Amino acid sequence: MSLVLNGKAKQSRISDAVAQRVLAYVEEVGYKPNQLAKSLRTGKTHVIGLVVEDISNSFFATVAWLIEKQAFERGYRIIYCSTDNDPAKTKELISMFRERHVDGFIIVPSEGIEKEVSAILREQTPTVLFDRHLPDLSTNYVVVDGAQGTYAATQHLLEQGCRRVAFVTIDSTQTQMEERLRGYTQALQEHNLPAQVKRVVVTKETEKVVADIHDFIRDMPECDAIIFATNYLTIYGLEAIAQLQRRIPADLAVISYDDHDLFRLYTPAITAIAQPVESIAKNVIDILLEELQPSAEPAIGLSQQVLPTQLIIRQSSIRPA
Amino acid sequence: MSLVLNGKAKQSRISDAVAQRVLAYVEEVGYKPNQLAKSLRTGKTHVIGLVVEDISNSFFATVAWLIEKQAFERGYRIIYCSTDNDPAKTKELISMFRERHVDGFIIVPSEGIEKEVSAILREQTPTVLFDRHLPDLSTNYVVVDGAQGTYAATQHLLEQGCRRVAFVTIDSTQTQMEERLRGYTQALQEHNLPAQVKRVVVTKETEKVVADIHDFIRDMPECDAIIFATNYLTIYGLEAIAQLQRRIPADLAVISYDDHDLFRLYTPAITAIAQPVESIAKNVIDILLEELQPSAEPAIGLSQQVLPTQLIIRQSSIRPA
DNA sequence: CTGAAAGCGCTAACAA
DNA sequence: TTGTTAGCGCTTTCAG
Numbered sequence: 066m067s068l069v070l071n072g073k074a075k076q077s078r079i080s081d082a083v084a085q086r087v088l089a090y091v092e093e094v095g096y097k098p099n100q101l102a103k104s105l106r107t108g109k110t111h112v113i114g115l116v117v118e119d120i121s122n123s124f125f126a127t128v129a130w131l132i133e134k135q136a137f138e139r140g141y142r143i144i145y146c147s148t149d150n151d152p153a154k155t156k157e158l159i160s161m162f163r164e165r166h167v168d169g170f171i172i173v174p175s176e177g178i179e180k181e182v183s184a185i186l187r188e189q190t191p192t193v194l195f196d197r198h199l200p201d202l203s204t205n206y207v208v209v210d211g212a213q214g215t216y217a218a219t220q221h222l223l224e225q226g227c228r229r230v231a232f233v234t235i236d237s238t239q240t241q242m243e244e245r246l247r248g249y250t251q252a253l254q255e256h257n258l259p260a261q262v263k264r265v266v267v268t269k270e271t272e273k274v275v276a277d278i279h280d281f282i283r284d285m286p287e288c289d290a291i292i293f294a295t296n297y298l299t300i301y302g303l304e305a306i307a308q309l310q311r312r313i314p315a316d317l318a319v320i321s322y323d324d325h326d327l328f329r330l331y332t333p334a335i336t337a338i339a340q341p342v343e344s345i346a347k348n349v350i351d352i353l354l355e356e357l358q359p360s361a362e363p364a365i366g367l368s369q370q371v372l373p374t375q376l377i378i379r380q381s382s383i384r385p386a
Numbered sequence: 387m388s389l390v391l392n393g394k395a396k397q398s399r400i401s402d403a404v405a406q407r408v409l410a411y412v413e414e415v416g417y418k419p420n421q422l423a424k425s426l427r428t429g430k431t432h433v434i435g436l437v438v439e440d441i442s443n444s445f446f447a448t449v450a451w452l453i454e455k456q457a458f459e460r461g462y463r464i465i466y467c468s469t470d471n472d473p474a475k476t477k478e479l480i481s482m483f484r485e486r487h488v489d490g491f492i493i494v495p496s497e498g499i500e501k502e503v504s505a506i507l508r509e510q511t512p513t514v515l516f517d518r519h520l521p522d523l524s525t526n527y528v529v530v531d532g533a534q535g536t537y538a539a540t541q542h543l544l545e546q547g548c549r550r551v552a553f554v555t556i557d558s559t560q561t562q563m564e565e566r567l568r569g570y571t572q573a574l575q576e577h578n579l580p581a582q583v584k585r586v587v588v589t590k591e592t593e594k595v596v597a598d599i600h601d602f603i604r605d606m607p608e609c610d611a612i613i614f615a616t617n618y619l620t621i622y623g624l625e626a627i628a629q630l631q632r633r634i635p636a637d638l639a640v641i642s643y644d645d646h647d648l649f650r651l652y653t654p655a656i657t658a659i660a661q662p663v664e665s666i667a668k669n670v671i672d673i674l675l676e677e678l679q680p681s682a683e684p685a686i687g688l689s690q691q692v693l694p695t696q697l698i699i700r701q702s703s704i705r706p707a
Numbered sequence: 708c709t710g711a712a713a714g715c716g717c718t719a720a721c722a723a
Numbered sequence: 724t725t726g727t728t729a730g731c732g733c734t735t736t737c738a739g
Contacts, residue, residue, distance in 0.1 A: 100485045101426045102716035105731050110422070121447040130442060130468070142482065144465045147451070161463065164421045303651060327648050330624060423732035426715050710739080715732105722727075 104166065112142045113353065114162035116155065116172045118196075120147045124296065124323055124340065125173070128195070131346030132171065139354055141168070150237075152177040159185065169353050174199050176239060191356035193349050197241040198369075205356075207348045207370045211241050211322070214338040214374035215248030218292055218320045221336075221376060223256055225384040227290035227318055231261040233278060233302060234294035245294045245322055261285060271301065279305035282317075290318035290382070296325040299335065319381040333380035341372050348372070425487065433463045434674065435483035437476065437493045439517075441468045445617065445644055445661065446494070449516070452667030453492065460675055462489070471558075473498040480506065490674050495520055497560060512677035514670050518562040519690075526677075528669045528691045532562050532643070535659040535695035536569030539613055539641045542657075542697060544577055546705040548611035548639055552582040554599060554623060555615035566615045566643055582606060592622065600626035603638075611639035611703070617646040620656065640702040654701035662693050669693070 104110045113136055117125040125147075133143045144167070148155040155175045159182075162170065169191040174182060179199050185192055186204065198206040215232075222230050232249045234242055246262065253260050263281045267274055278301055282288065293299035299321035311317045313333055320336045321328060328335035352368045411417075425431045434457055438446040446468075454464045465488070469476040476496045480503075483491065490512040495503060500520050506513055507525065519527040536553075543551050553570045555563055567583065574581050584602045588595055599622055603609065614620035620642035632638045634654055641657045642649060649656035673689045 097485060099426075099487075099716050101422060101431070101487055102731090103718075105420075105422045105426050105715090105733090106717045106719090108731080120441070121444065121451060123442065126442040126447070133467075142486075146454075164418060165463075166420075166422055300647070300651065307651075326621070327651065330621065330628075330648065331651070332653050420732050423715090424734080426717090426731090427733045427735085429715080708739105711737090713734100713736080715734090717731090718729105720727105720729085723725080 108166070110166050110168055111140060112144060112165070112167045113169045113171060114159075114165075114167035115143050115145045116148060116158050116162070116170065117145065118148055118150050118173050118175070120145055122297065123325055124342065125196075127342045128346045128349075131343060132350050135346065135350045136354075141354070141357075148173070148175050150175045156181050163190075169193075169357055171195065171349055171353060173197065176237065191353055193353045193368075195345060195349050197239045200240060203367055205352050205368045207345055207352070207372065208241060209340050209345070210371050210373050211244035212248035212251070214322060214340075214376070215245045215292060215294075216252045217248075217374075217376050218322075218336075218338050218382075219249050219252035221378065222290045222292070222318055222320065222382060223252070223258075225290075225318060225382060227384065228258060229261065229285075229288045230258070230290040230292065231263065231281075231285060231288045232292050232294065233263045233265060233281065233298055235298065236264045236266045242294060249292060261288065265298065265301075267297075275301045275304050275308075278302050279308055282306065282309055282311070288317065290320075292320045292322065294322050296321055296323040296328075296337075300325070300327065303331065303335075313381050314384055318384060324377060328379070331381075336379045336382035337377050339375045339377050341375070344372050429487070431487050431489055432461060433465060433486070433488045434490045434492060435480075435486075435488035436464050436466045437469060437479055437483070437491065438466065439469055439471050439494050439496070441466055443618065444646055445663065446517075448663045449667045449670075452664060453671050456667065456671045457675075462675070462678075469494070469496050471496045477502050484511075490514075490678055492516065492670055492674060494518065497558065512674055514674045514689075516666060516670050518560045521561060524688055526673050526689045528666055528673070528693065529562060530661050530666070531692050531694050532565035533569035533572070535643060535661075535697070536566045536613060536615075537573045538569075538695075538697050539643075539657075539659050539703075540570050540573035542699065543611045543613070543639055543641065543703060544573070544579075546611075546639060546703060548705065549579060550582065550606075550609045551579070551611040551613065552584065552602075552606060552609045553613050553615065554584045554586060554602065554619055556619065557585045557587045563615060570613060582609065586619065586622075588618075596622045596625050596629075599623050600629055603627065603630055603632070609638065611641075613641045613643065615643050617642055617644040617649075617658075621646070621648065624652065624656075634702050635705055639705060645698060649700070652702075657700045657703035658698050660696045660698050662696070665693050 115129060115132065117129060120126055120129060129145055136143050146158045148158060152175050155178050170185055172192065172194050173196045174194055179201055182199060183202060192204060194204055194206040196208060198204065198208055219230055230253065232246065234246055250260050265274055265277050282305060291302065293302050306313060306317060313319050322338045324337040324339040328337050348370055436450060436453065438450060441447055441450060450466055457464050467479045469479060473496050476499050491506055493513065493515050494517045495515055500522055503520060504523055513525060515525055515527040517529060519525065519529055540551055551574065553567065555567055571581050586595055586598050603626060612623065614623050627634060627638060634640050643659045645658040645660040649658050669691055
């Protein structure tokens with residue numbers, strides 16, 4: 066019976082008559098297999114654990130949604146959780162997923178979780194990191210070429226005639242943030258212009274963050290352009306700029322790393338370094354499902370991908386002539 | 387051993403010595419119980435299935451996040467899924483959750499899923515609906531008094547001197563949408579003013595939706611105020627209004643049902659009928675966890691709550707004198 | 708007070 | 724080609 070249900074009738078040389086009979090009975094009784102028992106027996110849950118930084122952030126929400134859709138089509142279910150970038154919470158979530166015997170992991174790693182991730186790797190559980198990676202670990206990952214993105218953005222601002230371009234980022238040594246900073250500094254260096262970097266400490270109290278950015282901009286009257294390293298920093302920044310009554314782009318040009326619905330609708334529309342969400346999702350799930358194939362040789366080779374960004378130029382970075 | 391681990395040592399009169407020995411051994415080996423086997427045996431998974439319309443919508447994202455946090459603290463895990471308001475997908479998701487033996491359901495019901503929900507109810511699986519409910523079914527639910535919200539909003543617009551207030555909603559007979567419409571019509575009736583209602587068909591092609599609203603506004607030059615029945619309708623509407631170059635609030639006052647980050651930051655800031663997300667989340671999870679208590683009498687009584695909204699007045703609805 | 712054993716529903720190996 | 728059965732890891736009952 067089990068064979069028939071799992072579509073192994075042919076291969077197990079079970080007669081069509083029996084297969085039919087089983088199927089008919091199953092239909093009649095409305096039999097639903099107990100997934101729990103099945104999983105206990107086979108060790109496979111067909112569930113993938115997705116650990117992102119913040120599911121309410123549109124970037125992660127979109128990627129998660131695309132991943133879920135693709136996985137669903139291929140018979141896998143996704144369970145999400147947000148880490149809020151808190152290592153303790155991340156560890157707890159990973160441990161919870163392990164207890165629930167997920168077949169694979171997709172993780173946006175916060176800092177300091179190398180130990181937990183290498184534990185998963187040691188158990189041979191297929192895993193893909195995305196958005197950032199852990200440089201000390203050999204893992205699959207899909208990231209974006211942030212340096213190229215901020216380099217192009219800085220270049221664009223310089224072409225618009227800006228000479229004092231500032232960079233607002235978060236207080237973090239994660240790979241993706243370092244990269245974004247690197248592209249910016251490099252572009253300025255090539256033009257022999259000074260860099261002006263603010264590392265904001267992001268807390269729950271959004272007013273404090275806004276005030277922090279507010280003070281940074283206020284104390285830098287000569288500044289004529291700002292690049293924000295994440296979309297939520299840009300949103301805080303726009304609030305600060307409004308408070309200071311600086312006009313965009315006349316007084317201050319603005320570019321955001323990572324796009325957002327709001328940026329298209331804001332007045333003026335905000336130029337953004339867009340990440341290729343579809344490609345990210347597709348690559349992540351492809352790598353994972355490939356490793357989930359029983360046929361695949363384990364550790365046959367890591368897949369480490371770096372995807373390009375795209376600069377979407379809107380009004381906020383176009384200086385009047 | 388099982389007794390000790392589950393904290394039933396005392397009650398089963400197991401000697402402290404043995405309990406200690408077991409605990410020490412467990413610690414030493416790093417034993418982790420297999421949740422799958424446990425669930426198979428007990429029939430309890432400690433997982434709650436959360437079926438929302440669209441997890442990337444900030445309203446649902448926030449409520450989901452609050453529910454998850456509360457549930458986590460009390461030992462329950464949440465698995466989410468989005469229905470996109472598609473009955474077929476909703477049925478599939480409910481059936482998937484049933485297969486996974488979730489202990490309880492939290493559902494934002496789309497239309498036409500009465501049969502599935504009553505099947506869950508018949509199985510005595512604790513369930514709470516929110517945001518809207520199914521009038522034909524006796525279930526627990528937590529909804530918002532949308533009629534009161536739109537009534538107050540319309541009233542406010544009339545006080546501002548508006549005389550031709552239009553209402554843009556979606557093509558749906560769901561309870562919450564009907565309520566929102568009702569509050570609007572009632573307020574206008576009391577002032578003997580004509581109602582002007584547009585029911586938009588929401589599709590994947592956002593341009594079409596925007597164009598639809600665009601045409602509605604264009605063909606109604608005497609209109610001096612609009613209430614949008616959802617936050618995403620407002621976002622489409624703002625785009626349409628920008629295309630038409632109508633000034634807010636001078637030419638057209640705007641109010642959105644359901645608040646959004648964007649509305650605070652938009653120029654001008656958009657007046658919104660805010661829903662009490664914290665209360666919704668708290669009430670939903672409290673009702674569900676109460677029913678999940680084995681002590682609770684089943685069907686002892688339904689909990690049906692209607693929470694108030696709050697009108698947050700911003701610039702978009704203040705007419706110049 | 709403690710250890711042994713049945714059985715949750717399923718799959719896969721093994722007899723028949 | 725088919726029916727039978729062991730056992731996945733746990734809880735809980737029932738002898739010891």
